[in-house]
């Protein structure tokens with residue numbers, strides 16, 4: 001008898017808010033904007049993907065569309081057995097809808113998250129992220145905004161977008177602001193650039209978690225160090241295939257990372273563009289990567305313990321994970 005992965009309590013720690021959108025919602029907002037539905041069958045590389053993300057963003061024309069995305073994010077999380085979502089928000093992307101006020105965007109999204117949490121029981125918190133291809137000054141501003149919302153819905157601060165040619169070290173001041181406010185340090189790294197990017201995230205930014213981080217596997221000593229430090233990698237297998245980080249799913253390094261003792265969570269990253277939701281990612285990890293139920297439960301445990309979830313949520317989820325494994 002196989003255990004039902006939908007019943008395994010999980011945290012979803014690597015999910016870009018806009019890209020959690022359902023396909024039907026993308027069709028609707030395209031129609032409301034009187035624009036064609038963006039379609040893609042493949043991404044040549046990360047730049048191609050980023051341009052497609054921009055096409056999706058440009059269709060979001062009204063705040064109520066952001067509310068719809070949050071509502072569906074909560075419903076979809078619940079259906080997947082996700083008890084906690086740490087959604088990546090970049091308020092700068094929507095501030096044109098709020099008179100240029102990033103704080104108003106954040107207030108609006110956090111209020112929507114709170115309503116959805118009360119309605120569904122799925123606990124939703126935010127990771128603020130800045131573009132590493134953008135100006136450092138803007139990132140410091142974002143980090144200050146995140147810091148003001150520590151304890152009020154924001155739990156972590158990270159960097160996203162293109163790693164290639166954009167080292168993280170110049171952003172150290174932004175991360176100092178976030179750390180001082182008690183936020184978790186959660187940059188993307190080790191996706192488009194190899195171990196050097198992971199080393200920077202660990203040694204310069206002092207990351208608590210790394211979004212992706214999978215290319216650490218190219219350096220066995222650094223892999224051992226990441227394992228020893230207990231830095232959690234928020235791994236997204238399908239994203240890595242679609243963006244050509246790995247040649248195909250069967251060559252994904254998640255099993256090797258786990259074998260090396262690295263703490264890993266399993267995530268969907270940008271489901272509107274990559275396809276699978278987080279439950280389907282767990283199923284792929286079982287069916288294609290051969291992860292055992294013990295390993296899948298271990299990843300679920302990491303998605304809770306390494307998260308910014310409230311302590312009572314963590315305690316309940318961990319008990320649920322133990323019960324799932326005992327079932």
Ligand code: ADE
Nearest residue numbers: 016160161188239269270
């Ligand atoms: N933003 C959205 N998805 C991303 C990814 N996979 N890597 C970096 N930045 C992103």
Ligand code: ZN
Nearest residue numbers: 014188211269
């Ligand atoms: Zn990501």
